[in-house]
Amino acid sequence: MKFLSTRGQTDPVSFTEAVAIGLAPDGGLFLPETLPGIGGDWERLARLDYATLCAEVLGLFATDLDPAVLKDIAARSYRGFTHRRIAPLEQIGERLFVLELFHGPTLAFKDFALQLLGNLYEHQCRVRGETLNVLAATSGDTGAAAIHGLLGKPGVAIFILYPEGRIAPLQERQMACTGAANVFALAVDGTFDDAQAALKAVFGDQAFRARHRLSAVNSINLARVLAQSVYFLYAWLRLPAAQRLEVEFVVPTGNFGNVLAGWLLQKMGVPIRSFKIATNQNDILFRLFATGDYRMTAVAPSLAPSMDIQVASNFERFLFYSVGRDPARVREIMETFRATGAYRFAHFDADTFSASHCTDAEITGIIRHVYQKYGYVCDPHTACGFKEINRDRLSVVLATASPAKFPDVIRAAIGQAPTHPALEALKSRPIVKHPMRADAAAIKAFIAAHGV
Numbered sequence: 237m238k239f240l241s242t243r244g245q246t247d248p249v250s251f252t253e254a255v256a257i258g259l260a261p262d263g264g265l266f267l268p269e270t271l272p273g274i275g276g277d278w279e280r281l282a283r284l285d286y287a288t289l290c291a292e293v294l295g296l297f298a299t300d301l302d303p304a305v306l307k308d309i310a311a312r313s314y315r316g317f318t319h320r321r322i323a324p325l326e327q328i329g330e331r332l333f334v335l336e337l338f339h340g341p342t343l344a345f346k347d348f349a350l351q352l353l354g355n356l357y358e359h360q361c362r363v364r365g366e367t368l369n370v371l372a373a374t375s376g377d378t379g380a381a382a383i384h385g386l387l388g389k390p391g392v393a394i395f396i397l398y399p400e401g402r403i404a405p406l407q408e409r410q411m412a413c414t415g416a417a418n419v420f421a422l423a424v425d426g427t428f429d430d431a432q433a434a435l436k437a438v439f440g441d442q443a444f445r446a447r448h449r450l451s452a453v454n455s456i457n458l459a460r461v462l463a464q465s466v467y468f469l470y471a472w473l474r475l476p477a478a479q480r481l482e483v484e485f486v487v488p489t490g491n492f493g494n495v496l497a498g499w500l501l502q503k504m505g506v507p508i509r510s511f512k513i514a515t516n517q518n519d520i521l522f523r524l525f526a527t528g529d530y531r532m533t534a535v536a537p538s539l540a541p542s543m544d545i546q547v548a549s550n551f552e553r554f555l556f557y558s559v560g561r562d563p564a565r566v567r568e569i570m571e572t573f574r575a576t577g578a579y580r581f582a583h584f585d586a587d588t589f590s591a592s593h594c595t596d597a598e599i600t601g602i603i604r605h606v607y608q609k610y611g612y613v614c615d616p617h618t619a620c621g622f623k624e625i626n627r628d629r630l631s632v633v634l635a636t637a638s639p640a641k642f643p644d645v646i647r648a649a650i651g652q653a654p655t656h657p658a659l660e661a662l663k664s665r666p667i668v669k670h671p672m673r674a675d676a677a678a679i680k681a682f683i684a685a686h687g688v
């Protein structure tokens with residue numbers, strides 16, 4: 237199986253290459269040249285444990301990896317999860333389920349993709365006899381999940397930049413209290429955008445980039461999307477056969493990554509009825525699906541910070557299919573969007589997609605309501621998913637983070653705060669962080685001194 241760029245100006249590459257490169261050289265995103273069919277034999281698939289199902293699904297794409305290697309990578313990726321079912325599906329109402337995606341090491345759904353990506357990187361380094369310095373800028377969950385995906389891996393060092401004083405204290409502890417020698421938490425003097433811009437400048441230095449074998453962790457890596465498809469299938473298979481045709485997945489999203497993962501599965505033959513795109517007040521995706529108008533506005537910080545996103549980068553993959561897989565059209569639309577900050581679409585599949593948005597006041601109200609009505613405590617991101625549940629369907633709300641990560645919001649809503657042993661343990665560990673100017677030269681000097 238080969239992988240193409242959405243912009244059509246990159247030669248097709250193998251799975252391993254697409255994962256290693258991340259963003260295609262023409263600025264596009266990788267997609268499989270054809271979507272394989274999944275299933276038919278649902279009862280066989282329903283008997284597989286999570287890691288085995290993951291290896292089966294990924295094996296349809298990763299045809300350049302030995303199936304035994306893939307199986308081992310998948311098994312190791314989900315071994316550190318604390319729930320025996322990895323992604324438990326909990327029924328909380330008559331036709332209402334929650335898919336809990338927060339039982340990984342950093343208590344948010346990004347662990348599903350980044351544990352796997354970490355092991356794929358490690359495998360590649362070993363096969364090629366190379367080392368790798370991984371860099372990312374983060375405003376929260378991605379950095380923590382990336383660190384925990386690469387923690388202690390031989391031949392890999394990871395440098396995470398975050399804006400000092402501008403992320404939640406527990407999120408900082410998840411990055412700065414690991415005690416691992418290959419992890420460097422760089423506390424940048426400035427905003428997230430300053431950190432991001434400095435990082436871009438580091439990657440812009442081609443000679444430095446090649447000399448230190450830099451790699452970026454970001455939300456557009458194909459392996460992340462495919463890893464996320466697996467839990468949609470796993471959840472769907474847990475439902476009684478008679479109800480599987482009426483399932484609506486409700487997906488709290490900012491970047492479109494998680495919705496895309498589910499939708500690809502539908503295109504591969506899993507008869508998922510529909511998807512609801514749940515946004516917070518940063519609602520570019522809500523406006524898009526409600527009106528066809530894709531228009532950038534300023535980001536307004538919200539109680540669900542991991543969805544405070546202005547441009548939904550994974551949307552380009554969806555766009556590619558929407559325009560009949562025509563890369564020239566994708567280039568034209570992305571160029572119009574880049575130049576004007578807006579694009580108008582004529583039509584979306586309203587039968588498959590609906591969307592909602594949620595203000596901060598609504599988030600707090602929903603956390604309280606869900607607790608009172610169902611006795612279930614949800615985090616502020618997941619709360620967005622409970623807005624306007626479609627009563628004609630069987631709804632599965634994706635729970636993207638543990639409520640214990642957001643004690644202040646939960647306390648304000650229900651008068652008590654959940655705790656989690658993994659987070660409590662962090663509070664007594666020393667913070668090891670490196671103060672950093674938002675400046676490419678300073679970052680490069682640090683990498684040269686501490687990298688592998």
Ligand SMILES: *Cc1c(COP(=O)(O)O)cnc(C)c1O
Pocket residue numbers: 344345346377378455488489490491492493494495542543617636637
């Ligand atoms: C990253 C994140 C999201 C949004 O994910 P997308 O990739 O934008 O779909 C939602 N909730 C939490 C807790 C997250 O960390």
